Amino acid sequence: MQDRTHEVVWDEKKIEAIADVIKNSNRILVGLGGGMPMAAGLEVLPLDKKVPQEKYWAHWYPYIKAQRLNKTVPEVYTQLAQLLEGKDYFIIDSNPDGMIQKSGVELGRIYKAQGDMARMQCSKNCKDQTWIGKSHFEQMEQDSSYEPRCPHCGAPMIMNVYVGKGFCEEPYQEKNSAYFRFINSSIKEPLVILELGVGYTMPELIRFPFEQIVMNHPNATLVRINTMHPLCVEENKHKAICAEVDIKEALPRILEKLR
Numbered sequence: 001m002q003d004r005t006h007e008v009v010w011d012e013k014k015i016e017a018i019a020d021v022i023k024n025s026n027r028i029l030v031g032l033g034g035g036m037p038m039a040a041g042l043e044v045l046p047l048d049k050k051v052p053q054e055k056y057w058a059h060w061y062p063y064i065k066a067q068r069l070n071k072t073v074p075e076v077y078t079q080l081a082q083l084l085e086g087k088d089y090f091i092i093d094s095n096p097d098g099m100i101q102k103s104g105v106e107l108g109r110i111y112k113a114q115g116d117m118a119r120m121q122c123s124k125n126c127k128d129q130t131w132i133g134k135s136h137f138e139q140m141e142q143d144s145s146y147e148p149r150c151p152h153c154g155a156p157m158i159m160n161v162y163v164g165k166g167f168c169e170e171p172y173q174e175k176n177s178a179y180f181r182f183i184n185s186s187i188k189e190p191l192v193i194l195e196l197g198v199g200y201t202m203p204e205l206i207r208f209p210f211e212q213i214v215m216n217h218p219n220a221t222l223v224r225i226n227t228m229h230p231l232c233v234e235e236n237k238h239k240a241i242c243a244e245v246d247i248k249e250a251l252p253r254i255l256e257k258l259r
């Protein structure tokens with residue numbers, strides 16, 4: 001029979017193949033890109049947008065409120081949590097929206113590589129320190145002109161979210177180490193690498209390292225679910241299931257097969 005697993009066609013065979021590798025592996029490494037919040041119906045955050053400092057919080061606070069402080073968890077996130085139940089997993093998330101923290105997965109297994117909208121940092125990152133934004137958000141709620149300032153140097157505060165240099169990565173260091181420990185300790189067992197909606201905005205964070213791990217791992221399978229960039233590198237084709245399908249269509253169908 002022709003091996004169809006590397007083709008991008010989304011069909012019953014591919015769902016079965018994905019469910020099979022998940023069933024047969026205790027370990028799952030998950031990578032979440034911008035396609036995940038998109039599949040969840042969340043507004044895409046224009047993080048690279050230049051906003052004048054005096055309008056910074058008036059611009060960003062509504063997004064923080066609608067996504068990070070909102071207690072509603074989109075279904076794709078709870079479905080992912082169900083899929084990981086009972087597995088030894090680790091998640092690297094490039095989104096600062098906090099949805100994965102609310103999905104039901106263990107917080108100790110999430111590496112928020114590009115920050116968290118619920119935290120703040122000094123715009124000059126003067127002391128490599130971050131703060132929980134809660135009390136500041138409450139003040140913004142009362143007074144839309146409120147501008148939080150760094151207690152050390154008085155510079156304006158910004159979201160603790162990666163947009164280039166000056167990002168304070170200190171709160172995520174511990175999980176960064178845990179992420180590498182998970183990868184290193186996975187080399188002897190079957191490993192599923194589940195990549196959801198990771199494109200080419202910052203491929204050096206998740207996509208390229210995932211391809212590299214698959215290439216070097218004797219027993220890893222890459223499951224790439226991506227409507228825009230589903231293909232994998234030639235060398236990994238025999239170890240990959242690439243599906244050009246919306247995450248919100250894929251997850252419930254895979255879950256159904258796992259039940």
Ligand SMILES: [Zn+2]
Nearest residue numbers: 122126150153
């Ligand atoms: Zn400062």
